[in-house]
Amino acid sequence: MNKKIGDLVRALYLVALLILCSKNSWAQQHTQHIKGLRVDPSYFYEIYPNQSAAEIANNVVKNALRAHVNTLFIYAHNPTSGAFYKTDYPMIEIEPVMGESQIFSVIYNQARAAGLLVVAVIPILDFERVWQTHPEWRSKTLDGNDYQPFSNVFHLSAWHPGYRKWLRGYFADLLHRFSGLYAIEAVEPTIDCFWKIEADFNPVANQQFQQFYPQGTLGDSNWRKFRAQGVTDLLAIMSEEAHAQNIKSGVVQTWPAHANGELFKMEQVRDEVGFDFDGIMNLQGAQKVDLVTGEILWQQWAGEFGDTVFNPEWTRQAAFDFLSHVNGRAYPILHVEISTWEGQNSTVTPTVDEFMESLLVIKDISAGIDVYDYSQMVKSQAWSALSNWK
8 A cells, every 4th residue: 555655656646747848848848859969079080080171071970860860069178189170279279180170060060951959068167278388277176286186187177277267268269160959969078087075175166265254174075065166156257158158058967866766866966076066057147057957867876776776767757856856947858878887896898778768767758858869879889779760
């Protein structure tokens, strides 16, 4: 009897959320929901080693249209290898092959000519040449050393005014060059990769924290909120520049899950990762973020905790939890992948059928969907999984 009551309560909860999402003002602005495909030019070396930029772009657009995709999320910049388009903006390295051939620009033009929306995906905290040129802008550990969690990660301090000025100019330069973009999206702006309160203790950030909290201690609860505010400010700057060009702004972030299947509370994500979801969603006016994409990957957490709870069907539960957090404050996009994930429990590689099921269980939800990524669709021949979008 208790189980039946629980099932009924859960069913009523899901129905209520469906009604809420159908009335979402952001959803009403999208008469055709986003059906997105992510395109990372870094992988073209593997799948298209001998093709020109025009030939690659033709393949990308042709396959996207056949798969009923209406939006391409194209990575415009790789933090370590540079931009996939030509620019003379200071301290931006152009990727030596794909960037020199203007692969982003060529796909952008072909996609728009075919009626596809284009979102430029960019980093906002990770730029190698900037990191090398301005050591004082780097994210720091408590002992004053550079925070570099991986050899190919070059984190900068969200609080440094010099970096903020440079980043605003970077946004403006990109948006001016590609004024027909649908949106610009910040990709996973994480401050603390291992959730160990290791960063950001940049001296400028520390000084500003002490000004806000004279009695505060670095690393305390107020400091964690303050640290995350830096990323919120960068996203506000990005939105201001985008909206000045009548382009939308967005952000994509992984949403962690507990072993029981529940998503982390927003406060825990803020304090552990440095990403204040609630604060970002509450930005107003020209600073408002328009699109928010939640990465809800069952295989990531199955690899971490086992498959008792985490399977393709879990994606639906996680999607509703994510939408309840968004609560109508932005247009929500659900992000799924066919990627392999290695965790403490096991390594999980979704099959094409499992990937298809993760899409099917969220098909009726009033939200956008985006898939990572084009190269994996090609290598896995998983295009059939997208056929239900039609």
